Amino acid sequence: MDFMLDKKHEMARQLFKEFAEKEVKPLAQEVDETEEFPRVTVDKMVKAGFMGIPVPKEYGGQGCDPLTYVMCVEELSKVCGTTGVIVSAHTSLCCDPILTFGTEEQKQKFLVPLAKGEKLGAFGLTEPGAGTDAQGQQTKAVLDGDEWVLNGSKCFITNGKEADVYVIFAVTGMVEKRGRMQKEISAFIVEKGTPGFTFGTKEKKMGIRGSSTYELIFQDCRIPKENLLGQKGKGFNIAMHTLDGGRIGIASQALGIAEGALESTINYVKERKQFGRAIAAFQNTQFQLADMATKVQAAQLLVYKAAMAKATQKTYSVEAAMAKLYAAETAMEVTTKAVQLHGGYGYTREYDVERMMRDAKITEIYEGTSEVQRMVISSALLK
């Protein structure tokens, strides 16, 4: 067992780090303040090939492994949680299901421009009444001749108004399962600009404020029959499989936020003086830092292990759930401690840790709350 990164992964990390420091960090505070989607940064990421890292080259991607992708989201999130989730939602939630479940035609039409970054992707599962209970979908799709007709709405959609291609889930009928009638869910690919597809309100959020979170509205939105993704009625499985990958992406985002907060704090405590000496000289500070660093390291190992599992195993739900659960809770704990060690300054927007603490919270909620992750892990234990 070897915990060392090989040379190509080291070089990739160096690339992501340099890009994050040079292109992303200088804008992080402004993106947070203005709540504006960082289009300029996304354009630069497109040029650098960051929008299709784990997608095979034949489909316009970079042909790298999940670990490389994870390190990209991690390094971006170290300096800006918003930028991290833009890449994560695009890659894990839109490129990945099309790569896994799409037909060759769908891959050529949608995945190639997505992986090249010519188009941005999003994923619509959540509805006002269907969060953790994803089966509670109300959006419906009815086949009418050669077209599916979509009606309903989706909420809290990352990359909402900025995306071009959306993977959308809708109820396509009822089926009997173990003597009970259940909703049959299917997945669809919907393009921006399709008549009947509009945007509702933009969410005003606590953190990741530049990430363009919107409500999507479908009113008699007609999409071609061939935009059904995977088999009819298999939508729930597609959603769950996609979220397994997505959770690794969010776990990387959480890990990055925690690392960023730890780094900022280490620098701060060496400079801040109280009672005539740097606060780094106090044992309380040292012990807090030791705990923070240990948890960050543990989170990193879980996240990287989950990335390796995605590369080598057929299913990796438990690894992904553990990585997300632990990394998200670590991000919340570490950023809270970081603010505490910064004292009054940490509570102001002048210091990055204030933003990081707000950004961290969402990682315990989206793409499955921490409670959902515990359900996934425990159900595997008790099977």
Place this chain on the structure above:
Amino acid sequence: MKIVVCIKQVPDTKGGVKFNPDGTLDRSAMLAIMNPDDKAGLEAALRLKDQYGAEVTVITMGLPKAEDVLREALAMGADKGILVTDRVLGGADTWATSQTLAGAIRNLDYDLIITGRQAIDGDTAQVGPQLSEHLNIPVISYAQKIEIDGDSVIVERQYDDRYHVLKAKMPCLITALAELNEPRYMTPGGIFDAYDAEITVWGRANLVDTLDSNLGLKGSPTQIAKASDKVRKGAGEKVSLDPTESVDYIMDKLLTKHVI
């Protein structure tokens, strides 16, 4: 078109320079990076490749670990990497380095050779022009803009207060300034490909028309007595006065400092 770009792995001087007790550079204490002027030269070559189509070969002389900068260059888009490494080449000054590179490049077909203006660890700016001399081709140094015109290059050469526009027939050599461009990032896929690619490794035996007496420490006329960090100049003083006042002001300064 075939372009050869000479690059060097240098210690990153951004965080300050570290010295060994004997006054030589402590390279192990500093991060190794691609020399910034060389990176601009590589970017210039890659832009010519994008614009006109070209095969870009990167070459470096150094220790085996200098392979890392060749991989970086491949990850940015270069096509081939050549590492010239041999014990007998160690301790080379600019003369021995340019002789070595010339000996290696004589194996290659090329239309254009691009080097950085100078390396941040030596600051001599000699290797590029020396190399052109050994290969008997024209050199245009301090390039801030490069264009191709048929079988010639048109280059803007930077000067203190102006630039010169020069045209030279290929094959020729250009030395590039870091200000020439903003080098592109590597791509993640490029990095993966770069580590799958084979780096050509050459030693003494591969050098063409090169005398032993021109190689390595023995072939280096330069003896370094002592190395030290650059003394940073202050920002200076800027005043805005009319010409008569300016003359008085300058005279006054020169008198107070006992220059005149």
